[in-house]
Amino acid sequence: MPRLLGMPCMSRQCSRYLACLVVLSLTVTSGCGVIARKTHDTYQKISAGSLRYQGRIGxxxxxxxxxxxxxxxxxxxxxxxxxxxxxxxxxxxxxxxxxxxxxxxxxxxxxxxxxxxxxxxxxxxxxxxxxxxxxxxxxxxxxxxxxxxxxxxxxxxxxxxxxxxxxxxxxxxxxxxxxxxxxxxxxxxxxxxxxxxxxxxxxxxxxxxxxxxxxxxxxxxxxxxxxxxxxxxxxxxxxxxxxxxxxxxxxxxxxxxxxxxxxxxxxxxxxxxxxxxxxxxxxxxxxxxxxxxxxxxxxxxxxxxxxxxxxxxxxxxxxxxxxQEQRWQQSKIFTARGDHYLAAPPYQLFDSIFANGYAWSTLAENGQWYPKLSLVSTRAAFGMWVLWDTPYTTELMKVIEALFDKDRGWYEGRYEASGAYERIITSNTNxxxxxxxxxxxxxxxxxxxxxxxxxxxxxxxxxxxxxxxxxxxxxxxxx
Missing domain, CATH: 1.50.10 (Glycosyltransferase)
Known part of the structure; x- marks a missing residue:
């Protein structure tokens, strides 16, 4: 945890103070060759809380x-x-x-x-x-x-x-x-x-x-x-x-x-x-x-x-x-698992990491299996992307970043089996x-x-x- 003058540095004011110190340090050490944009970006990220919170902050x-x-x-x-x-x-x-x-x-x-x-x-x-x-x-x-x-x-x-x-x-x-x-x-x-x-x-x-x-x-x-x-x-x-x-x-x-x-x-x-x-x-x-x-x-x-x-x-x-990251690394299957809606029966499915005795199972609320309807969930992908700043989530976002209608909102996701869109649009995901x-x-x-x-x-x-x-x-x- 960052500290300032012996006290825990948790406030936004403290983060901004630290941001100024970092920017000043970058400026001094870089001399005339300082890159203004990089310095500005560093300040903004620290000010937003990147020293206190996990993931992509800025x-x-x-x-x-x-x-x-x-x-x-x-x-x-x-x-x-x-x-x-x-x-x-x-x-x-x-x-x-x-x-x-x-x-x-x-x-x-x-x-x-x-x-x-x-x-x-x-x-x-x-x-x-x-x-x-x-x-x-x-x-x-x-x-x-x-x-x-x-x-x-x-x-x-x-x-x-x-x-x-x-x-x-x-x-x-x-x-x-x-x-x-x-x-x-x-x-x-x-x-x-x-x-x-x-x-x-x-x-x-x-x-x-x-x-x-x-x-x-x-x-x-x-x-x-x-x-x-x-x-x-x-x-x-x-x-x-x-x-x-x-x-x-x-x-x-x-x-x-x-x-x-x-x-x-x-x-x-x-x-x-x-x-x-x-x-x-x-x-x-x-x-x-x-x-x-x-x-x-x-x-x-x-x-x-x-x-x-x-x-x-x-x-x-x-x-x-x-x-989920490991599944992609080993099997090259993009994975972002969550509960999701679909436009046809059974209308809601649970894409699990593990359920009812099996890994990577997709099932309905009544326990029936739907292995061909597993989804790369837009909802899960966004949350993983912002909380884990990793090469995997960078690649994962490329899989779902076009899954939207600009006049209606974000689609539910992309099917693992075929890459096809699940075009239903929900409040959960948006x-x-x-x-x-x-x-x-x-x-x-x-x-x-x-x-x-x-x-x-x-x-x-x-x-x-x-x-x-x-x-x-x-x-x-x-x-």
Whole structure:
């Protein structure tokens, strides 16, 4: 860690000071032969945080700015004026809480990258906040699994009016970005806090941090544990940022490992045959944990962060990256694995590094295999490219950098088997493009600098608590 006058150098002001020292040093040592452009680039990279953060850090090039503009075009095209919501898939008027979180990430990136001005940022964010303040809740408690983006009503996976249930993982993505927006723009802090305080958390997370999803059947709610290694840790992060004890969803068992091409990887050993839930090793969750939290930011923010968890997550992320790089080096197969959508049945697939006993398997949520539909994921490639500045990610970006329609956004990816495009265009992928480029310009997105706001002040008043199983309303975990 860089230090300045005996103190840890973590602030942007400190980085700029160091940048000036480096530039001065370059100028002195180079004399009259100093290359102005190289010196300027060095200053900009250090100022952006290249001494503090992993990966490609620095200002966007003209090409990268064009990439960002293309990704933002998706959100311009798919915003519904009556609700402020954005479609999850191009021209498909359904979205989940995860997709609303994606939109918030894209919106902040667009503003900070200079694609929109303050007025448009405020108008778009205010429309989303208006929806969140009055949206229908499943069982009157939590965001429904799906919403119609045109009128804001609750729907099922087929877009038909229904109270479909909830997903803790999807809700967590929205919780993360409600917290991040409030940190960066405290003028919205109160309204963001009020969104969380509407929800009832009694059924979605227990006192020890196990997360649950629920589905509506004919007579009642069918509740099951939700989350597998990677996305479960990300989901636990979202809840822990708001003060919940999410230990059960954050604890990682270090003895559960598999080897893929001699690379050791942590693996979730919960048996899909017994749980009816697949457990693939995927890339995107580790990318989000890296860009947003540096893999261990929660240790500074939440008393419930398991000790040493961040180091383990970072090691796992490194292994997830290295095994894909190694596959290319040994087999010359470009690899960027993640969950992705497609325009034909089964509509969503999970390109794994390892799943259900096999390496490099592609399967649907029901466990059925689709080996010919493995994708070089645009979403995964962008995150890998920005977090690992290596010859492999440089070559990987060449494989996907043309996969876009400049008037609609970035495509989902390129098929490994044929090189053909998967031309479906989604909020997941375009939000990841924008978030990756935002990370490039500033480094870690969440900084743990938010001060106490409406949420904290209200919950400190014992007799004004809403009794929604919020953190201070819960008993301690008995374990």
């Amino acid at each position: 200002p966007l090039t003209p090409k990268e700015l064009a990439w960002a503009k293309t990704a933002w075009k998706y959100f311009v095209n798919n915003t519904n004026p009556d609700t402020g919501l954005v479609n999850s898939i191009d021209r498909y008027s359904t979205a989940t809480a995860w997709h609303i979180g994606d939109y918030l990430s894209a919106l902040m990136a667009a503003y900070q990258l200079g694609l929109i001005d303050k007025i448009e940022f405020d108008q778009r964010l205010s429309r989303v906040l208006e929806f969140l303040a009055k949206m229908e809740l499943a069982d009157g408690k939590l965001p429904n699994k799906f919403y119609n983006t045109k009128n804001g009503s609750m729907v099922n996976a087929n877009g038909q009016p229904a109270e479909a249930g909830w997903s803790a993982v999807d809700i967590s993505r929205l919780m993360v970005w409600l917290k991040i927006i409030g940190e960066h723009y405290p003028e919205y802090h109160e309204y963001l806090d009020k969104v969380i305080m509407r929800w009832g958390f009694c059924e979605v997370i227990d006192h020890c941090g196990t997360l649950y999803k629920a589905t509506r059947n004919e007579t009642n709610w069918d509740k099951k544990q939700e989350g597998r290694l990677g996305y479960e840790e990300y989901a636990g992060t979202g809840f822990s940022l708001w003060g919940f004890n999410a230990n059960a969803s954050r604890q990682i068992k270090l003895d559960q490992r598999v080897y893929v091409d001699k690379q050791s990887l942590l693996y979730d050993e919960r048996d899909p045959r017994l749980t009816d839930t697949i457990n693939p090793i995927l890339t995107p969750a580790y990318l989000l944990l890296g860009m947003e939290f540096g893999w261990q930011e929660g240790a500074k923010y939440s008393q419930y962060w398991p000790k040493g968890n961040g180091d383990v997550l970072k090691q796992q992320a490194e292994s997830v990256y290295r095994v 939000a990841m493009v924008l978030e990756s480029l935002l990370y490039k310009t500033r480094g870690q997105i969440f900084q743990s600098k938010q001060k106490a706001g409406y949420f904290n002040v209200t919950l400190d008043k014992i007799y004004e608590r809403p009794q929604h199983c919020l953190p201070p309303e819960r008993p301690m975990c008995p374990l």
